[in-house]
Amino acid sequence: MNIAQHIALIDELCYRPFPAEHGPSDVGVSGPGRHVAVLDAAADDDPARWAVVVDQLEKERDAVRELLASRWGDTTPYGLQTVLLRTAHEEIPGPWAELSMRAGFAHVWEVEGTGRWVAVAVTDRDATQGPLLVALVTEIPPP
Structure with missing residues (x-):
């Protein structure tokens, strides 16, 4: 998939209905919200080659971030390490708690007019799963 396809998919997910149940989808996983x-x-x-692969995915993430920032505004990276630490003593909404277990930070935007949030991150914390470039689209604001 190229950067234009990433952006098109993120755009489509900003309007795709959320399923009632959590499970696999045609692009990853989906669930309520x-x-x-x-x-x-x-x-x-x-x-x-882990570091090399992560570096390649980070470059791709940065290219996606640049295009989304030109559309929705530049944002500061959202630190997920703090969110992960907060999960020990605080109820953190599911999509953000899950993302914090897999990535150190994300670029996050509120997509005006949709009631949704978009986060783009490289998940590289789980050595049992190879690194991924992921987009989270949710109606749940970041904690």
Whole structure:
């Protein structure tokens, strides 16, 4: 998938209805109030190349961020480490708690007129799953 396809998918998810039940979707997983789309997956799952793969996905994330920022405004990276720490003693909404377990930060926008939030991140915290470039589209504001 190329950057234009990533943007088109994010746009489509901003208007796609949310399913009543959590489960797999044609682009990743979806559930009540959320869609998580895998924009790109590491083609190389060799642990020795982990850093190289993450670097490639981060460059792709930054290209997506630039296009979305030109449309919705520039934002500061949203630190998910703090969200992850808060899950130990606070109820954090599902999509944000799950994203914080998988990524260190995300670029986040509120999409005016849709009631939805978009987050783009590289998930690289789980060594059992290769790094992914993901987009979260949710009606739940970040904590």
